[in-house]
Amino acid sequence: MHSLELHKKTLLRKFIDRTISDDERHELEQLALDDPFLFEALEGYAMEGSGDAGIRINDAVEGLSKQERKVKTRGFGFTQIASIAAGLLFVAVMGFVIKQSVEKREANVVQLVDNSGAAEEEFSQEFEIEDDELDSNPEIASNVTEEEPTIIQDKVLPVSKVKISKEQVLEQIEIKESSSRINDNVTIDGVKIQEGKEEISASDADVQDIPRAKSPVKIEHQLYQNYKKADRNEEREEADNVKEKEELKKSEKSYRTVSKRKLANAESNVLPTPPESKDVITRKIAGQILDSDGMALIGANVQVPGTKVGTITNIDGDFELLVPADATQIETSYTGFSTQMVMLGDPDVYKIQMEEGALLDEIVVSSAVAGKSGIVAEPEMGFAQFEDYLRENVVVDDCTESRTLSFEITPTGELRNIQVLDGKNDKCANEAIRLLKSSGNWRSIPPKRTVTTQYIFHFRR
Amino acid sequence: MKWFKAKHTELSDDDLLLRAKEEDTPEYATALFTRYIEYVYGACLKYYKNEDDAKDKVMEVYHRYLKKVKTHDVKNPKSWLYVLTKNFCLEKLRKENRDKDKLDNVILMQSDEVFHPFNEEEVDKEESLQKMEKCIETLEMEQKRCIQLFYLKKQSYKEITEQLSLSWSNVRSLIQNGRRNLKHCMEKNA
Structure with a gap:
């Protein structure tokens, strides 16, 4: 190591430890003039609270040697390579074992399927017996049909078996079992019944679609009837099938008309938007809201009356608002100031000075006291705005007490049965009633219920 | 304050660097880095103004240094380490979008002229x-x-x-x- 560097290092360490003498410090700083690295380091150490820098540096060195050791072991890779190889071997063995067990399980499944084939045979025989019973007892049949459609559906299948081959039935049962959609099963049945008879007018795809438009129970019932007829009298089968085909055609038609109607509806849903978009044509207005002294009002409300178009002023009292083109006025309001209507003219920029409202008559409202479960209703505008509304709209100025009103809120939000609870039915109570009535609808919490609530109007100067 | 004992102090910077490039182990590279760790830490402290950050950054600088020390053609190890440290800190700071003003005030270029006006051997x-x-x-x-x-x-x-x-x-x-x-x-x- 270069002697000068060693010297610098010694001085720097002393500097960090704060054991450096003034002369040494000056020497170090002189050296730092030509050593930007040292200079920046000195600047760093001159920072407040760098007291235990030495400890931290020692920590860092310790950390480095740890890192070094890590990297070293990475260099000598024998044990690591061995462990990786072992890992790979393990994975390979595990993969083999898993594969083996899966194959075994598959074999089991095949066996099971074989067994189920045999069971299916017995199963269909059982149905035939049951079917006879049902035939001889139509009452039960119809009862069962209505009450337990799924069972009946199972029983339809053997019929097909009679007509078609046994394999197909088994196939159907399998499809049926695998499918969770009743309609799909019915569709298959329907197709099968028609097969082997006269020409089929509707395409498979159409036929599949039709039953979805019907309720499954009905179709099952219909199929059951078909089955009865077919089983009893094969000659009448053709007539039935013609009938059924007609029905299918009908339902197909109705399905088509429905879908047409739906389409029309969908279109009509799209169509009405253009007239709406006419309303959307807007103009941009801007302005500033000031108090009577010309000071900006921050957070004052600007609204187009009767709409939800509104904004509030920024920190400079400025606002910008996109209003419908047909808007003729805007309403400005601010707590403590009387609400003001401003007519909209040709200019797009407005300077609005608001008058301070009569703060003498302040209405402070405790809360809607109601029931045992706390607040059961609120004004549609919310309590905060409701209170603002009360403050801005109260007209009597000689009420000093409070009045409690009890009223009922209908599911539609209207107020009914307004009563003065204090019993003092004077002009203050009337004012309270007037304010309540003019404040708009309320809503129950949770909504759409009939609730009775109370509200205390505090009149205060 | 008991300081860590520097390793390989008998070797010059250039020798250490040469060995760092030749050897598989980072022993020499670490020794070279440790030689200037007070500088690295101080510089990080300057840029980060926080001791914990500075210590973390020292480790990160070390990692970058290890990656580059083998591949880069380094002429002056100390200056190189200085540039590496500074660039690392500035880069990170810019990324963290912190202390913009402080960054702007850093003068990135400084002359490294070496001379001693007080070399008085020749002058009365x-x-x-x-x-x-x-x-x-x-x-x-x-x-x-x-x-x-x-x-x-x-x-x-x-x-x-x-x-x-x-x-x-x-x-x-x-x-x-x-x-x-x-x-x-x-x-x-x-």
Whole structure:
């Protein structure tokens, strides 16, 4: 190591430890003039609270040697390579074992399927017996049909078996079992019944679609009837099938008309938007809201009356608002100031000075006291705005007490049965009633219920 | 304060670097880094103004250093480490989008001129001192004050920066420029 560097290092360490003498410090700083690295380091150490820098540096060195050791072991890779190889071997063995067990399980499944084939045979025989019973007892049949459609559906299948081959039935049962959609099963049945008879007018795809438009129970019932007829009298089968085909055609038609109607509806849903978009044509207005002294009002409300178009002023009292083109006025309001209507003219920029409202008559409202479960209703505008509304709209100025009103809120939000609870039915109570009535609808919490609530109007100067 | 014991102090920077490049183990590279770790830490402290951050950054700088030390053609290990540290910190700071103002104030280029105006072996002391005093008077106001405070009153950078309310790098360049001007002045009058 270069002697000068060693010297610098010694001085720097002393500097960090704060054991450096003034002369040494000056020497170090002189050296730092030509050593930007040292200079920046000195600047760093001159920072407040760098007291235990030495400890931290020692920590860092310790950390480095740890890192070094890590990297070293990475260099000598024998044990690591061995462990990786072992890992790979393990994975390979595990993969083999898993594969083996899966194959075994598959074999089991095949066996099971074989067994189920045999069971299916017995199963269909059982149905035939049951079917006879049902035939001889139509009452039960119809009862069962209505009450337990799924069972009946199972029983339809053997019929097909009679007509078609046994394999197909088994196939159907399998499809049926695998499918969770009743309609799909019915569709298959329907197709099968028609097969082997006269020409089929509707395409498979159409036929599949039709039953979805019907309720499954009905179709099952219909199929059951078909089955009865077919089983009893094969000659009448053709007539039935013609009938059924007609029905299918009908339902197909109705399905088509429905879908047409739906389409029309969908279109009509799209169509009405253009007239709406006419309303959307807007103009941009801007302005500033000031108090009577010309000071900006921050957070004052600007609204187009009767709409939800509104904004509030920024920190400079400025606002910008996109209003419908047909808007003729805007309403400005601010707590403590009387609400003001401003007519909209040709200019797009407005300077609005608001008058301070009569703060003498302040209405402070405790809360809607109601029931045992706390607040059961609120004004549609919310309590905060409701209170603002009360403050801005109260007209009597000689009420000093409070009045409690009890009223009922209908599911539609209207107020009914307004009563003065204090019993003092004077002009203050009337004012309270007037304010309540003019404040708009309320809503129950949770909504759409009939609730009775109370509200205390505090009149205060 | 008991400091860690530096390894391989018998080797020069260049030798250490050579071995670091040759050997598979990072032993020599780490030794070289550790040799200047007080610098790295101090510089990180300067940029991050926080001791915990500085310590973390030292480790990160070390990682980058290890990656680059083998591949880069390094002429002067210390200067290289300095540039690496500085660039790392500036890059990170820019990324963290922190202390923008402080970053802007950092003077990125500084001359590394090495000379010693007080190498007095050839010059008669008495004579040179008189000359010097004259020359100092010719300096610009700020340079003069810095030179006086630094060389004559032997004040520290910290004291000067506080006294003149200048930044560290300002003080440094004022002293450097003042020193250069002094040298020119004295050479002229020689």
